[in-house]
Amino acid sequence: MPDGGLKDHCGVFGIAFHPEAAGITHHALYALQHRGQESAGIVASGEGGLEVHKGMGLVADVFDRSTLARLGQGTDLAVGHVRYSTYGASALANAQPLLVRYRSGPLALAHNGNLVNAAAVREELEGEGSIFQTSLDTEVVAHLVARLSDDGPEEALAASLARVRGGYALLALAGRKLIGVRDPNGIRPLALGRLGDAYLLASESCAFDAAGAEFVREVEPGEMVVVDRHGLRSTPALPPGRPAFCVFEFIYIARPDSDLQGMNVHAVRKELGRRLARNYPVEADIVTGVPDSSISAASGYAEEARIPYEMGLVKNRYIGRTFIQPHQEARDLGVTLKLNPLRKVIDGQRVVLVDDSIVRGTTSRHIVRLLREAGAREVHLRIASPPYRWPCYFGIDTSSRGELVAAVRDGEEVRRLVGADSLKHLSLEELVAGTGAGGCCLACFNGDYPVPVEGGGRLG
Numbered sequence: 167m168p169d170g171g172l173k174d175h176c177g178v179f180g181i182a183f184h185p186e187a188a189g190i191t192h193h194a195l196y197a198l199q200h201r202g203q204e205s206a207g208i209v210a211s212g213e214g215g216l217e218v219h220k221g222m223g224l225v226a227d228v229f230d231r232s233t234l235a236r237l238g239q240g241t242d243l244a245v246g247h248v249r250y251s252t253y254g255a256s257a258l259a260n261a262q263p264l265l266v267r268y269r270s271g272p273l274a275l276a277h278n279g280n281l282v283n284a285a286a287v288r289e290e291l292e293g294e295g296s297i298f299q300t301s302l303d304t305e306v307v308a309h310l311v312a313r314l315s316d317d318g319p320e321e322a323l324a325a326s327l328a329r330v331r332g333g334y335a336l337l338a339l340a341g342r343k344l345i346g347v348r349d350p351n352g353i354r355p356l357a358l359g360r361l362g363d364a365y366l367l368a369s370e371s372c373a374f375d376a377a378g379a380e381f382v383r384e385v386e387p388g389e390m391v392v393v394d395r396h397g398l399r400s401t402p403a404l405p406p407g408r409p410a411f412c413v414f415e416f417i418y419i420a421r422p423d424s425d426l427q428g429m430n431v432h433a434v435r436k437e438l439g440r441r442l443a444r445n446y447p448v449e450a451d452i453v454t455g456v457p458d459s460s461i462s463a464a465s466g467y468a469e470e471a472r473i474p475y476e477m478g479l480v481k482n483r484y485i486g487r488t489f490i491q492p493h494q495e496a497r498d499l500g501v502t503l504k505l506n507p508l509r510k511v512i513d514g515q516r517v518v519l520v521d522d523s524i525v526r527g528t529t530s531r532h533i534v535r536l537l538r539e540a541g542a543r544e545v546h547l548r549i550a551s552p553p554y555r556w557p558c559y560f561g562i563d564t565s566s567r568g569e570l571v572a573a574v575r576d577g578e579e580v581r582r583l584v585g586a587d588s589l590k591h592l593s594l595e596e597l598v599a600g601t602g603a604g605g606c607c608l609a610c611f612n613g614d615y616p617v618p619v620e621g622g623g624r625l626g
């Protein structure tokens with residue numbers, strides 16, 4: 167469970183030519199809620215124009231019956247967004263989809279990811295007189311598109327994206343068109359679905375299940391898909407780069423019922439847990455996982471080690487993720503409110519505690535302490551990923567390198583810090599073998615960034 171270290175991943179969804187477009191987008195955002203809990207928004211479009219609604223909080227807080235009725239009135243295209251990220255008063259201004267009006271009409275953009283050269287491009291645009299209203303890198307794309315408005319929206323978008331670098335899945339509503347583009351390295355996920363004659367685009371396939379739609383395929387790196395009255399078109403908008411799908415989607419971000427890169431996320435996590443058990447066995451009475459993202463890996467560990475899996479920690483599902491709290495004390499309290507050890511299960515036992523990752527180490531330390539207070543005789547921490555040593559620049563904001571515990575401490579120091587009897591991480595080789603797919607981004611583990619990043623990292 168990343169602890170206060172990971173933020174700023176988002177979820178996007180779009181649908182074209184369905185009379186219930188806004189309602190379906192609303193359902194899909196519920197399914198993508200795990201990707202962002204700070205704000206949510208929908209822009210819906212019909213022959214009569216655009217409707218927009220955005221707000222801070224969970225999807226359930228942001229939309230009510232009357233808002234949805236307004237969004238659904240006469241509209242048949244929609245894009246939606248859920249977001250994590252910044253604190254403070256300006257956050258609503260940064261809620262997406264971003265809606266701008268330029269010479270060619272309104273343009274709505276919903277974006278998951280991060281453009282690593284956004285600051286430089288923004289400075290250049292500001293130097294030429296552009297005025298920005300948000301701190302979103304998405305707005306940089308909007309300005310670039312507006313300058314190329316004599317071209318059609320597809321051409322303008324492709325030319326604009328050629329000027330930026332990073333990891334992104336970008337959806338646009340332009341006129342009566344839904345456009346989706348995935349970054350040239352395929353870092354952030356984007357999938358195509360179908361519901362009758364309507365096409366859908368989503369960060370994860372679980373959104374299609376919620377919409378009652380079928381998964382068609384993943385959007386290829388650098389590919390642009392355009393849905394208009396004539397149907398679906400695909401163009402290679404940007405030359406594909408080195409394949410670098412974010413391996414952290416498998417480890418933590420995505421929902422276990424989603425399929426990514428042709429593989430089910432739960433099955434991949436379970437396999438990582440099995441490999442962890444084979445490589446780092448330990449005498450123990452029970453295996454337990456940190457809910458929710460580590461349950462699959464923990465069940466794989468238990469099966470392979472032939473140690474009973476037990477529900478050692480109960481999660482209160484009605485509290486937001488810990489890292490939306492800026493201060494350490496508040497985060498610790500957040501963990502306590504969120505996770506309660508099941509004393510009857512833990513008391514007197516030697517426990518293997520499986521977690522997906524350690525970022526700062528503070529949450530792991532807290533959970534180990536909770537288990538000991540519940541009577542655990544031993545706590546052996548097994549992490550289903552390698553030590554997280556390098557910041558991510560592609561949509562998972564991990565603060566600075568100094569805050570990553572594995573970047574500044576060796577394994578034994580981290581074990582002492584978290585208070586476990588033993589601590590083992592899955593190796594990079596086992597992670598690559600367990601995810602079954604070459605061509606993943608592994609930069610947060612090895613510093614080998616697939617796209618040159620300013621200000622840090624080993625460039626690959």
Ligand code: SF4
Nearest residue numbers: 412413558607609610
């Ligand atoms: S650096 Fe890590 S979190 Fe970021 S895209 Fe690469 S694998 Fe994903």
